[in-house]
Amino acid sequence: MTMFDNLTDKLDSVFKKLRGQGRLTEDNIKQSMREVRLVLLEADVNFRVVKNFVATVRERAVGQEVLKSLNPAQQVIKVVRDELGRLMGEGEDNSLDLAARPPVPIMLCGLQGAGKTTSCGKLALQLRRQKRNPLLVPADVYRPAAIEQLKTLGKQLNIPVFDSNPDVDPVKLCTDAREFAELNGYDTLILDTAGRLHVDQELMAELQRIKQALQPREILFVADAMTGQDAVNVAESFDQQLDVTGVILTKLDGDARGGAALSIRAVTGKPIKFVGLGEKLDALEVFHGDRMAQRILGMGDVLSLIxxxxxxxxxxxxxxxxxxxxxxxxxxxxxxxxxxxxxxxxxxxxxxxxxxxxxxxxxxxxxxxxxxxxxxxxxxxxxxxxxxxxxxxxxxxxxxxxxxxxxxxxxxxxxxxxxxxxxxxxxxxxxxxxxxxxxxxxxxxxxxxxx
The missing domain is CATH 1.10.260.30 (Signal recognition particle, SRP54 subunit, M-domain)
Incomplete structure (x- = not known):
């Protein structure tokens, strides 16, 4: 995973120094934690997140069970792995809540250019593999290109797309799509809502009206991991207005520093449910915090391989x-x-x-x-x-x-x-x-x- 390569290398060099110590003391652990702090800040991880993370790791690492263990350096690495996993939501149930009378609405929201429309197609493909029958709904009536893009994706995936009209109010378009889905046996609605280049009140008001009219089981915020802390700040804004249920993190195969991936769960308190790992339409993975922590620390991820x-x-x-x-x-x-x-x-x-x-x-x-x-x-x-x-x-x-x-x-x-x-x-x-x-x-x- 390109995004975390630099972070993996720098953390590995910190741990190499730890392994070289004859014995671990509170002083050399604190020195290592200072280095970890710098590594995370350089990776564009949110300052508050870094502060809390390092404090928790230091507290656990200087405990007697670590210092008196046979291999204290490995114990410190284990503590870092555990806390990284916790930071990204280890053990959370990241499955979609689809337990409702069909058609179940899933609403995707986010800024323009984050990969929202492509994520709709990828998500529809995943749901079809789970034997569901999704209908894609192009609700971004302000950008004809977005409507055409979703239709093109639907054709590639052989997944139906509701016939959107740019002249129709987005809320009516979504309610019409729900009626169409009920009549034609579709059990899931995937709503591709409008985005902007920045957060504005007009956009939020429209999204709130769609939420009120359709009562979606899932409101997924689509964040571009390449934009770093901006993605985290925007996620907070959307969450305050819409109470999102989860995050789809796109472009995780890029070469940015990875700070958004490590910060967004801790800052918003909402789980990362999926990550996009490429442009191919099957390049969407269910997110697992513990597995991502292992990848970052160079420990591999055998379960994902299986x-x-x-x-x-x-x-x-x-x-x-x-x-x-x-x-x-x-x-x-x-x-x-x-x-x-x-x-x-x-x-x-x-x-x-x-x-x-x-x-x-x-x-x-x-x-x-x-x-x-x-x-x-x-x-x-x-x-x-x-x-x-x-x-x-x-x-x-x-x-x-x-x-x-x-x-x-x-x-x-x-x-x-x-x-x-x-x-x-x-x-x-x-x-x-x-x-x-x-x-x-x-x-x-x-x-x-x-x-």
Missing amino acids: EKAEAAVDKEEAQAMEQKLRKEGFTLETFRDQLKTIKKMGSMESLLKLIPGAGKAMKQMGGMQLPDKELKKIEAIINSMTSAERRDQRILNGSRRLRIAKGSGTTVQDVNQLIKRFSEAQKMMKKMQKLGPKGMKNLMGRGGMPM
């Missing part, structure tokens, strides 16, 4: 892949199918960051990784082979390899390198199958997979 894998592969597809593997063995064809599954889960860089220690290892190797373009190259090489070649790479002679290189836009050297690595991996897979689960651990300890 969820991504489960979402990418349905049971029937997984069973078919398993049967193919049993019948044909580990071939270039099955390897290509696995690559396609990985691509569904997101970029390789984002996946590696979810594995504990992988992100740090990548940096130690000078950023060495398996970039997405490398995976595309591997897939292109395999796609340029015949079915027979994919099933048995041993038949690949010099002329075949030259043809494959030309067909995939790569070099013969690239093809040779892939075949060599794959052949080694194939031998390893055969050994694993012979050894069974018990012997796999020992085999991995002798050098692991060559790929």
Whole structure:
């Protein structure tokens, strides 16, 4: 996650100093907390939030159970992780409240340019995956571009959009959409309300009228994480006027300092329910404070990785892949199918960051990784082979390899390198199958997979 990379690096350097101490005292813990305070302020975290956070961590870190533990530095890091999780709402139920007579209205609000309309589409896609039947409602009658954008998103997602008319009052438009939804069996209304470049009373009055008329179960404030503390201040204003029920934090894959993500929950008291992690329409994740704390501290996020894998592969597809593997063995064809599954889960860089220690290892190797373009190259090489070649790479002679290189836009050297690595991996897979689960651990300890 690009936004937190700098913060992760700086916190890691603080903790490295702690680990280097022979023993921890109140003095060196206080010094470390001063450094943590500076790191958070540089990351544009709200001053009040930083002050309270550091005071709480220091109080817990100088307790006897930490100072007298066998590994006090790790205990301090655990305290920081716990408090970061608490700061972002660890343990909160971030699920949407949809327990009402359908159609259930969900109102999205926020400033113009925060990603509100795109978030409506992403949210509709999530709800459809949960077997709900959403209807998108373009209620921003002042910006024809917003209406057209939502219609375009609806077409891409195959999700219906209410036929909005810029000449109709937004409140009447929303009530008409509710009647239409009732008559046509839609169980959820997603309202894309108007935004402005700044907070004004006319906008708030309109949003309050929509709230009064439709009584939405959820009022979600959409905040642009790239705008830092401005997003937090605007969130406070919207909350005071509308009593929002949660926050959608967009552009968390950007390169801003991350202060809004760490501050907005503490300042507003309202949970972050979703985070946007890219422009793709499936790039919306349910937010978990404890998991985000682990990512910030470079501890990975295995639960999110598992969820991504489960979402990418349905049971029937997984069973078919398993049967193919049993019948044909580990071939270039099955390897290509696995690559396609990985691509569904997101970029390789984002996946590696979810594995504990992988992100740090990548940096130690000078950023060495398996970039997405490398995976595309591997897939292109395999796609340029015949079915027979994919099933048995041993038949690949010099002329075949030259043809494959030309067909995939790569070099013969690239093809040779892939075949060599794959052949080694194939031998390893055969050994694993012979050894069974018990012997796999020992085999991995002798050098692991060559790929």
